Amino acid sequence: MQSNTITxxxxxxxxxxxxxGKMTLFLLMSLRGVFRRPFRFIELVRQIQFIGVGSLAVIxxxxxxxxxxLGLQGYYSLNKFGAEGMLGSAVSxxxxxxxxxxxxxxxxxxxxxxxxxxxxxxxxxxxxxxALDCMAIDPFRYLxxxxxxxxxxxxxxxxxxxxxxxxxGGYLAGVGLMDVxxxxxxQGMQTSVTNHDIRLGVIKSFVFGLLVVWICSGRGYFVQExxxxxxGAESVSRVTTQAVVLSSISVLVFDYLLTAVLL
Amino acid sequence: MxxxxxxxxxxxxxxxxxxxVQAVLDRVSFSIPAGKTTVVAGGSGQGKSVTLxxxxxxxxxxxxxxxxxxxxxxxxxxxxxxALRTQFGVLFQGAALFDSLTVFENIxxxxxxxxxxxxxxxxxxxxxxxxxxxxxxxxxxxxxxLSGGMKKRVGLSRAMQLSPSIxxxxxxxxxxxxxxxxxxxxxxxxxxxxxxxxxxxxxHDIPKIFNLADQVIIxxxxxxxxFDSPEQIQWSEKPHIQEFVQTTMGTIYQSHLVEK
Numbered sequence: 001m002q003s004n005t006i007t008x009x010x011x012x013x014x015x016x017x018x019x020x021g022k023m024t025l026f027l028l029m030s031l032r033g034v035f036r037r038p039f040r041f042i043e044l045v046r047q048i049q050f051i052g053v054g055s056l057a058v059i060x061x062x063x064x065x066x067x068x069x070l071g072l073q074g075y076y077s078l079n080k081f082g083a084e085g086m087l088g089s090a091v092s093x094x095x096x097x098x099x100x101x102x103x104x105x106x107x108x109x110x111x112x113x114x115x116x117x118x119x120x121x122x123x124x125x126x127x128x129x130x131a132l133d134c135m136a137i138d139p140f141r142y143l144x145x146x147x148x149x150x151x152x153x154x155x156x157x158x159x160x161x162x163x164x165x166x167x168x169g170g171y172l173a174g175v176g177l178m179d180v181x182x183x184x185x186x187q188g189m190q191t192s193v194t195n196h197d198i199r200l201g202v203i204k205s206f207v208f209g210l211l212v213v214w215i216c217s218g219r220g221y222f223v224q225e226x227x228x229x230x231x232g233a234e235s236v237s238r239v240t241t242q243a244v245v246l247s248s249i250s251v252l253v254f255d256y257l258l259t260a261v262l263l
Numbered sequence: 264m265x266x267x268x269x270x271x272x273x274x275x276x277x278x279x280x281x282x283x284v285q286a287v288l289d290r291v292s293f294s295i296p297a298g299k300t301t302v303v304a305g306g307s308g309q310g311k312s313v314t315l316x317x318x319x320x321x322x323x324x325x326x327x328x329x330x331x332x333x334x335x336x337x338x339x340x341x342x343x344x345x346a347l348r349t350q351f352g353v354l355f356q357g358a359a360l361f362d363s364l365t366v367f368e369n370i371x372x373x374x375x376x377x378x379x380x381x382x383x384x385x386x387x388x389x390x391x392x393x394x395x396x397x398x399x400x401x402x403x404x405x406x407x408x409l410s411g412g413m414k415k416r417v418g419l420s421r422a423m424q425l426s427p428s429i430x431x432x433x434x435x436x437x438x439x440x441x442x443x444x445x446x447x448x449x450x451x452x453x454x455x456x457x458x459x460x461x462x463x464x465x466x467h468d469i470p471k472i473f474n475l476a477d478q479v480i481i482x483x484x485x486x487x488x489x490f491d492s493p494e495q496i497q498w499s500e501k502p503h504i505q506e507f508v509q510t511t512m513g514t515i516y517q518s519h520l521v522e523k
Contacts, residue, residue: 038376127359134319135425136348137376 015227022225026144026218033145036138043146051112051147052154056161058107063162066099067091067169074170075178087180088188091170092163096193096201100163102255105208108155109247113216116147117243120220121236129221144221148213155209156202163201200262207254212247219243266294266330267429267461268318273327275313287313288324289485297332297428300455300462300475305482306507311465312356314482315431318463319351320344331429349377352422352460356434358414360406366417367393367402373424388424396420396450412443419450423458430455432464448475481507 074090120143123129132139167189174180219226219239226242229235275288287310295301305311316322317329320336329336331347339347360369370392374385393399396416406414415435422430432451436444452475455462464475473479479490483503490496497508 122362126357126362127355128361130321131353131355131359131361133321134348134351134353135373135377136345137373138345142376 019222019226022222023214023218026221027214029140030144030148030214030217033138033141034149036141036145040142040146044149047146047150048154050115051108051150052157055108055111055154055158058111059104059158059162060165062103062107063095063100063165064169066103067095067166067171068173070094070099070166071170071173072178075174075180084174084178084180085184086188087170087174088185089192090188091174092167092189092193093197095163095166095170097197097204098255098259100159100166101201101204101208102251104155104159104162104205105212105251106248108151108158108209109212109216109244109251112151113212113247114240114244116213117216117220117240118236120144120217121223121239124221124223125232125236144217147217148210151209151213152206155212156205159201159205200258203262204255204258207258208251211250211254215247215250216243219246265297267297267332268295268463269328269330270294270314270317271328271330273317273324273329275310275317275322275324286485288317288482290327291482291485291487293480293487293489295461295463296478297461298459299477300451300464301478301480302473302476303463303465303480303482304467304507306467309482310485311467311482312433315353315433315463315465318431319348319353349425350428352425352427352430354415354418354422354430354432354435356437358406358418360414360417360421362406365403365405366398366409369406369417370421370424373421377425392420392424410443411438412446415439415447416450419454423454426458427460429461429463432462432466434466435464436466451475483507 070091071087074087075084078084078086078090120129123143129139129143132142171182171185175182175185219242220236223229223235223239226235226239229238229242270291270293273288273291274286276284276286279285287308291314303311303314313322317324318331318336320339324337327337331350334343334347336344336347361372364372367389370389371385374380374388378385380388389402390399393402396419398413398416398420401409401413406417409417435451436447439447451462451464454460462475477491479492479496481488481490481496481504488499488501488504490499496504499505499508
């Protein structure tokens with residue numbers, strides 16, 4: 001009984017280590033694809049269109065409602081101390097440093113990450129990736145690298161859109177509905193947001209974008225090697241769910257780590 | 264006779280769900296002659312597809328050596344493997360066409376990615392191939408809009424684009440009706456006569472494929488038997504071969520279309 005438990009533990013430990021090793025190699029091969037020729041520029045643009053432009057609507061609505069809620073909640077809290085003039089500063093700092101990068105990454109993981117994982121997973125189970133290998137076409141350069149680059153480019157830009165729309169939502173809720181002085185809202189924002197805060201937000205959005213595309217495309221690529229995933233269409237659906245959950249958790253964990261290190 | 268592919272004492276094992284180890288290939292040695300057709304046959308799970316993957320370097324054997332035109336695949340670096348693979352054309356079981364690309368784009372893919380040909384030259388070559396494989400008029404369709412037989416023809420024409428010296432066919436007629444199966448075999452015979460490539464056909468479709476084969480390799484429980492003719496298989500006194508003959512052989516395929 002005890003030896004069975006130890007065997008299972010050892011087996012799981014080995015599986016996790018092997019999986020981490022494979023995912024690390026996957027990341028390196030995907031980044032190496034940037035330097036391999038011919039570079040697929042049109043595919044990169046197509047992916048930016050799908051991941052970036054395609055996510056604009058969901059980012060817009062999430063940002064507007066998050067900003068508006070922040071405006072109302074912020075006003076409610078600050079009003080207790082007679083500090084509602086600080087609303088602009090509170091809304092903008094929260095959005096730029098935390099909510100903008102995190103929520104954008106979560107939205108991209110749910111919308112584009114899941115699609116990426118399912119597409120690559122289906123290509124894997126229907127031998128399309130093996131077919132690329134057999135034609136001596138590097139599947140990383142051809143398939144994965146454009147998705148990596150597109151996500152790393154799109155997520156920071158989407159985050160910037162999120163921040164702007166979110167702050168506008170906060171302004172409308174605070175100034176429009178709660179009668180906060182517009183001058184003090186803008187003034188608070190201008191004086192409290194520094195380059196360091198913006199840099200932190202940008203670094204976070206790069207890292208989160210990389211995490212989302214790495215985990216989602218990597219899970220799809222190794223769909224047949226994931227323990228307990230099953231076979232065929234079922235394996236793709238399970239692994240897609242797993243990829244979105246895993247990338248979302250990673251974003252939240254790395255958010256804490258980056259804040260702790262860089263703040 | 265020079266050999267295109269050579270297996271020397273190749274061992275490949277897989278762990279089963281209950282923790283035991285199954286040898287799919289157990290010290291297997293054989294050679295596939297250049298310019299000829301070799302059929303690799305055997306029941307499900309007997310290592311046919313594993314053999315193909317090892318030849319292509321998509322899977323590594325546990326031990327043993329595999330040579331393609333005298334170069335060892337089992338020790339090849341990433342770059343060497345890439346160079347070796349340019350000599351192969353592969354027709355996958357499900358054709359493995361790219362779902363998001365049209366028939367034209369699928370066939371043009373290896374030319375666009377692996378050659379420096381202009382778009383005009385590529386268009387000319389693909390149009391010629393479409394006519395050759397009776398696919399003209401279907402170039403703008405997506406794989407999901409094609410029948411099983413058409414998918415195989417597109418897969419075959421894509422695999423032929425870079426003029427490979429070795430063609431590998433993985434269960435080429437699975438899921439096709441008898442008429443379509445005959446058409447596909449006819450196409451194999453015709454293209455091989457035209458291009459002279461070495462052909463390796465992995466199939467459980469034994470009776471129908473015999474008249475295409477110069478050599479038949481039967482895989483069973485990790486071991487293999489090599490035969491030079493269908494008759495040799497029928498005369499074999501080995502019990503597992505006799506059982507295989509009884510379960511798979513009906514009338515041997517005699518179509519004048521593929522007869523050699």
